[in-house]
Amino acid sequence: MAFQRPPGTQDILPGSAAIWQRVEEAARNLCRRFNYREIRTPIFEMTELFRRGVGETTDIVEKEMYTFEDRGGRSVTLRPEGTAGVVRAYVENKLYGEPDPAKLYYIGPMFRYERAQAGRYRQFHQFGVEAIGSVDPALDAEVIALGAMFYREIGLSGVRVEINSVGTPAVRAAFRGRLLEFLEPLKDQLCEDCRKRMERNPLRVLDCKVDQDKFGGAPSILDSLDEECRTHFEKVQQFLTAMDIPFAINHRLVRGLDYYTHTAFEYKAEGIGAIDTIGGGGRYNGLVREIGGPDQPGVGLGIGLERTVLLLEQQQEAAGETIDVYLIGLGEAAERETVRLLHALRQAGLKAERDYAGRKMKAQLKAADRLNARFAAILGDDELARGEITLKEMASGDQRFVKLDELAAAIREQG
Numbered sequence: 090m091a092f093q094r095p096p097g098t099q100d101i102l103p104g105s106a107a108i109w110q111r112v113e114e115a116a117r118n119l120c121r122r123f124n125y126r127e128i129r130t131p132i133f134e135m136t137e138l139f140r141r142g143v144g145e146t147t148d149i150v151e152k153e154m155y156t157f158e159d160r161g162g163r164s165v166t167l168r169p170e171g172t173a174g175v176v177r178a179y180v181e182n183k184l185y186g187e188p189d190p191a192k193l194y195y196i197g198p199m200f201r202y203e204r205a206q207a208g209r210y211r212q213f214h215q216f217g218v219e220a221i222g223s224v225d226p227a228l229d230a231e232v233i234a235l236g237a238m239f240y241r242e243i244g245l246s247g248v249r250v251e252i253n254s255v256g257t258p259a260v261r262a263a264f265r266g267r268l269l270e271f272l273e274p275l276k277d278q279l280c281e282d283c284r285k286r287m288e289r290n291p292l293r294v295l296d297c298k299v300d301q302d303k304f305g306g307a308p309s310i311l312d313s314l315d316e317e318c319r320t321h322f323e324k325v326q327q328f329l330t331a332m333d334i335p336f337a338i339n340h341r342l343v344r345g346l347d348y349y350t351h352t353a354f355e356y357k358a359e360g361i362g363a364i365d366t367i368g369g370g371g372r373y374n375g376l377v378r379e380i381g382g383p384d385q386p387g388v389g390l391g392i393g394l395e396r397t398v399l400l401l402e403q404q405q406e407a408a409g410e411t412i413d414v415y416l417i418g419l420g421e422a423a424e425r426e427t428v429r430l431l432h433a434l435r436q437a438g439l440k441a442e443r444d445y446a447g448r449k450m451k452a453q454l455k456a457a458d459r460l461n462a463r464f465a466a467i468l469g470d471d472e473l474a475r476g477e478i479t480l481k482e483m484a485s486g487d488q489r490f491v492k493l494d495e496l497a498a499a500i501r502e503q504g
């Protein structure tokens with residue numbers, strides 16, 4: 090029996106690797122301009138880090154972690170998200186010694202044992218940023234803007250930004266009471282998950298997909314914010330407006346991780362079945378201390394790259410990969426010249442390909458078509474004797490002779 094990949098994993102094949110590379114390049118380029126520097130942390134960490142960091146009552150820690158004992162008897166876990174590891178590295182390497190906030194980014198695989206479906210995998214990739222060491226709401230707004238700009242620069246349209254404030258732990262404790270008062274009479278109508286969440290983590294109830302329409306009259310956490318939380322949230326909104334980043338306030342937005350304080354936000358888009366969240370993040374002022382570091386605040390985001398690429402592929406279906414020129418040599422002398430010429434075209438920076446199967450000219454032209462070649466360049470012995478080559482534009486079918494040593498320039502000119 091042939092082997093199959095484990096459920097929930099994906100092979101990223103050359104056909105979509107190009108789009109992955111473009112997306113990752115856009116992320117790096119953006120981070121350079123925002124002055125976020127790359128950090129690479131281990132793909133597994135000690136299990137305790139995630140229990141403490143992500144939170145005991147979260148779905149992630151309760152039922153989604155890939156946890157195992159290594160040969161030394163330690164409990165380790167494949168990282169389900171990037172923030173806990175980055176914060177651990179920040180503390181361990183004392184990056185807080187620097188006067189300015191540490192502005193870090195990462196791109197890499199994450200692991201969650203979830204029910205696999207379109208847009209939901211057990212190994213997936215995130216592009217994330219973390220800015221640690223400042224409470225300035227300008228940093229919240231910067232991170233939200235960075236994510237919005239990422240989607241814009243890769244050419245993904247229809248992405249909405251939703252923001253909320255989840256306050257401080259004290260604010261949440263007060264709100265929990267008000268929320269439970271509202272939920273209690275509904276209890277019998279709620280799904281099993283919600284009933285469980287009411288006991289352990291009532292704010293998460295608001296996030297339930299099944300019972301969503303029952304919460305129209307739920308109290309808003311925004312009404313429970315204290316003065317400091319309200320001012321912070323207002324500033325974030327002012328700064329987003331100053332940067333012309335459209336956003337909507339969603340007072341029911343609660344994230345699936347426990348470390349958030351103040352700002353929480355999500356990027357949403359239609360197109361992947363029931364899933365509409367494609368990225369999210371927020372501020373986490375207690376996390377660094379929670380995992381044993383100094384009392385340093387932070388804010389960050391995580392963007393799911395599978396979901397991003399899926400939507401991009403949908404939106405840009407027509408705009409497939411192309412090559413600049415497909416080189417066809419006919420005859421023995423031309424064959425040798427083709428090898429030299431192909432190499433020269435590539436050295437000149439063009440994306441060039443040839444036939445390696447000894448096919449006839451017609452089949453080679455078909456191959457050029459399949460590869461979305463902009464041009465075919467055809468070299469026969471006669472043309473070679475004159476130092477020329479036939480350049481055929483694939484879309485129009487127009488063809489003309491060009492001098493061999495002007496081929497690269499001719500292709501470029503018409504590009």
Ligand code: HAM
Binds near residue numbers: 203208214372
């Ligand atoms: P998160 O909302 O759990 O946040 O994940 C961020 C994004 O990762 C999601 O919006 C989604 O696009 C993608 N994602 C999550 N789970 C899966 C999955 N099973 N399959 C495919 N994509 C998935 C975090 O992870 C936080 N660490 C973000 C953050 C950084 N907050 C502050 N700093």
